[in-house]
Amino acid sequence: MSDLRPPEHQVAGHRAAPNKLGPLVDGAGLFYKPLQALDRGEQELAFYTAFSVHPAVPPRIRDKFFPRFHGTRLLPTVANPGESHPHIVLDDLLEGFPSPSVTDIKIGACTWPPRAPEPYVAKCLAKDRGSTSVLLGFRVSGIRVSDAGGAVWLPDRSELKGTDIPGVRRMLGRYVSSVGGDGMDCALAAAVYGGGGGVLAQLRELKAWFEVQTLFHFYSASVLLIYDANAVTAAGGGGGVRVKLVDFAHVVESEGVIDHNFLGGLCSLIKFIADIVAETSDMVSSGDS
């Protein structure tokens, strides 16, 4: 318990600070997410509880793409140690990566559950139209690049919010580049995005499940792309790369149909990243000739 601290490498969402609740990690592989207000925490907990034992979820999909759920735990609040607040206990998805690079990508042109109350729908719709969500089927909510030399690039959130489609392309290029120089060498594109264990292969496996699953609709959930530059370089061919789904406060049960909104966005992300890999390999080829 004494080792609990805010995660160093978080890229999106609420952060722990004095007088503010935020996620904590224990350094031994667990991540504590405070239950959110306005029923969101209860809804996220209900999702994890249902999902973690659902007989129709393939174990490989659950293990590979979702944080493992370890129940809940009351933790004293930072502001007032006499009080306590319930936390959802999950695997720490960055565990074992000394210098993780992380991109948080909110999937779906539409982030509002169809039966949500009107003011919430209006708020989400404005954000979806004001960001790349409607045009692109996803938006980048956070990004942090830590290269093999330990240099870090962490754009602030206002920079992300104003991003257009070419801006997203640049960010997903920078995500696999060294931090120095102009930050666009795409040196790790093939190793992180390509290959048998890379981002694209993992996203395509996830896509195959979304083409058939009629259990849940994952409104406003994110895909985290995670890698460690040194692990990727050491392992080669996509080792040291993780793809995980997070943020389930707005997941709803399906009415017997697939999550076409998430699937469409996921397909768009796959094509978008595949194009970056293709352009990078063209660059490398023409540089060699």
Next chain:
Amino acid sequence: MSDLRPPEHQVAGHRAAPNKLGPLVDGAGLFYKPLQALDRGEQELAFYTAFSVHPAVPPRIRDKFFPRFHGTRLLPTVANPGESHPHIVLDDLLEGFPSPSVTDIKIGACTWPPRAPEPYVAKCLAKDRGSTSVLLGFRVSGIRVSDAGGAVWLPDRSELKGTDIPGVRRMLGRYVSSVGGDGMDCALAAAVYGGGGGVLAQLRELKAWFEVQTLFHFYSASVLLIYDANAVTAAGGGGGVRVKLVDFAHVVESEGVIDHNFLGGLCSLIKFIADIVAETSDMVSSGDS
């Protein structure tokens, strides 16, 4: 010219009537669609003009899934034969089918182009939320069943408008059923939906193109499912089945990304129809045993 008449089997869209413009057919394989008002006609014409010669469109996709474009033609208006109105000339998609059954399915959770003017967005969004579009990724805009005995089922539009997800499932079941009785024998499910040349195989080929094409976004376009009960029965295995895209007044050029909105809806339709085929074949199996 003297043979021009309103098509007998149209299921959605504007119809020709005294004092009203509507599509015409010549009985020899051509379909004349009056240019719509409010720039829609010009936009649809611009799409056909660009699409019909676009070097990046695979000829097989263009020939198989789109009506062939034959330019435009001025035709005298019915109300006032002294006046004339421009029409887009296309292949008549029902040509050669004496008793066609047709379903018009508007694809996509979102039918408004992202950069459309605000009142139009609001109007479309209300329709998308008020129909199955947002939940299901598509809605049935029209349906007409003509069975092998010549009996016809043609629900009126108000019935279609109020349809929920189970209602769409019933309609897509009735679409491949005999018209008599309760209209739910799904007698033609395997022949129309299944098989090598059936609806599912054709939709999957279309899907493969939408996973990579970054040319156009097909907002508010429809997929027409067309078959002739006698042709299907005679040919077996999916002969006599056509899948065609129509209604391109709101198509916009892509900004280098796939049409995730159309693709998501298309994947939802594929899964939805595949489920109907699976249930029907279960019914048949348990009926046989």
